[in-house]
Amino acid sequence: MGLKKLFKIKPIFTLLLICALGGSYPAFSQASDSTRTNSITGAVKDSATAAPVTPAKPLISTDVDTTQLSWTGGGIEVPKPAAETSAEYKSAGYYVLLFLLFCVFLAIIGRVLRVYELTNGIQGKASKINWNKIQSILFGIALIAGLYGVYWSYTVQGAMSVTESASVHGKRLDFMFNVTLIITTIVFILTHIALFGFAFRYPGSDKRKAYFYPHNNALERVWTIVPAIVLTVLVLLGFFTWRSITNVPEEEQRGAISMEVTGEQFKWNIRYAGDDNQLGVKNYKLINANNNLGIDFKDRKSWDDKLGGEIMLPVNRPVRVTIGSKDIIHSFLIPDFKVQINAVPGMATYFQFTPTMTTAQMREKRQDPAYDYVLLCNKICGEGHYNMQAKVTVVTEEEYKAWLAKQPLFYNDEVKQQLRMAEQKAAKDNTIALNK
Ligand SMILES: [Cu+2]
Numbered sequence: 080m081g082l083k084k085l086f087k088i089k090p091i092f093t094l095l096l097i098c099a100l101g102g103s104y105p106a107f108s109q110a111s112d113s114t115r116t117n118s119i120t121g122a123v124k125d126s127a128t129a130a131p132v133t134p135a136k137p138l139i140s141t142d143v144d145t146t147q148l149s150w151t152g153g154g155i156e157v158p159k160p161a162a163e164t165s166a167e168y169k170s171a172g173y174y175v176l177l178f179l180l181f182c183v184f185l186a187i188i189g190r191v192l193r194v195y196e197l198t199n200g201i202q203g204k205a206s207k208i209n210w211n212k213i214q215s216i217l218f219g220i221a222l223i224a225g226l227y228g229v230y231w232s233y234t235v236q237g238a239m240s241v242t243e244s245a246s247v248h249g250k251r252l253d254f255m256f257n258v259t260l261i262i263t264t265i266v267f268i269l270t271h272i273a274l275f276g277f278a279f280r281y282p283g284s285d286k287r288k289a290y291f292y293p294h295n296n297a298l299e300r301v302w303t304i305v306p307a308i309v310l311t312v313l314v315l316l317g318f319f320t321w322r323s324i325t326n327v328p329e330e331e332q333r334g335a336i337s338m339e340v341t342g343e344q345f346k347w348n349i350r351y352a353g354d355d356n357q358l359g360v361k362n363y364k365l366i367n368a369n370n371n372l373g374i375d376f377k378d379r380k381s382w383d384d385k386l387g388g389e390i391m392l393p394v395n396r397p398v399r400v401t402i403g404s405k406d407i408i409h410s411f412l413i414p415d416f417k418v419q420i421n422a423v424p425g426m427a428t429y430f431q432f433t434p435t436m437t438t439a440q441m442r443e444k445r446q447d448p449a450y451d452y453v454l455l456c457n458k459i460c461g462e463g464h465y466n467m468q469a470k471v472t473v474v475t476e477e478e479y480k481a482w483l484a485k486q487p488l489f490y491n492d493e494v495k496q497q498l499r500m501a502e503q504k505a506a507k508d509n510t511i512a513l514n515k
Pocket residue numbers: 342408409410456457458459460461464467
């Protein structure tokens with residue numbers, strides 16, 4: 080297609096764009112209105128006063144009457160209230176259209192100014208607009224706005240996303256994170272001041288000629304060697320920190336409280352090792368309705384193993400978690416302790432850590448009386464992934480002991496009876512076989 084033809088279809092394109100944007104917006108507002116009236120609070124504020132209109136088909140499905148549902152956060156079959164997610168929702172298409180419209184708007188301004196300049200040229204007047212100056216000012220504005228944006232995101236969003244760790248090794252990770260953040264922030268700010276600052280300070284001018292400076296060995300050496308040293312330090316720091324977290328000496332392993340967490344779609348099964356601090360062996364072939372984990376009860380170590388409905392840990396005591404999975408890969412994540420490792424079917428992974436703050440202390444520190452540590456799955460593992468979590472509570476040693484004493488054994492009377500029956504049946508089969 081020739082360029083001239085392309086220019087002819089431009090106005091048509093603009094018109095279509097505006098129509099598409101205008102056309103899509105009422106549908107969005109309708110969708111957010113209907114979700115608001117359908118929300119669990121049942122508040123009918125805005126639409127009650129509005130004139131009754133035939134609703135346009137909302138882009139977001141609100142077929143589920145959420146007034147009839149109670150959101151318990153429990154089972155996966157309960158749909159999430161639409162109001163929580165979609166009241167402010169606009170699709171990516173909406174923003175793309177908005178961006179294109181903004182570009183068209185800028186192009187129109189550019190054209191108008193061009194016409195103004197051409198008219199001036201025809202009338203023999205010199206151009207009054209100094210584009211170089213305008214661009215340099217825009218660079219200056221971009222620098223200040225950008226630096227303010229960095230400051231804002233560090234102070235507002237940084238405070239939300241980076242929290243102080245409540246475990247021993249977590250403090251080391253925090254230190255590493257801070258060192259990296261400080262170094263990269265300094266480099267980021269200096270290079271951007273140079274980049275935008277020079278463009279602002281030295282705009283193009285007829286009176287000045289750029290100095291051609293192709294090479295400087297000393298400079299090359301500085302900006303190669305300095306980053307190489309800094310990166311080496313960061314990588315080695317990471318390497319030794321990771322080793323210290325994952326390679327725990329054997330006597331320290333034995334001194335830690337032993338427990339096991341097994342992931343499955345979509346929950347965590349928690350097993351405490353009991354008085355002997357040793358977990359009984361498991362075999363996936365033994366998994367049945369009564370033996371969810373496939374514990375081998377022939378192994379005496381399993382007799383005192385305890386079932387935990389949640390994770391309860393004593394403060395300042397190392398705990399060694401054996402992590403596994405019954406079906407697919409999950410990921411064991413406790414954000415406050417900076418603990419994360421994959422839960423892999425068919426192999427055990429381990430994480431040893433020491434909590435340093437009880438739940439009560441953390442609540443006080445955060446000034447949030449309802450705050451709880453939580454174990455999450457950090458691998459998107461299916462439709463119920465979002466709900467694959469378990470409460471983690473850190474208490475004093477005495478409280479922990481009292482709690483553990485109350486937890487039920489895996490090796491309970493029912494299991495014992497079933498094992499006895501299985502044994503009797505096997506003996507009977509054996510005698511029948513011998514008599515034949
Ligand atoms: Cu999962």
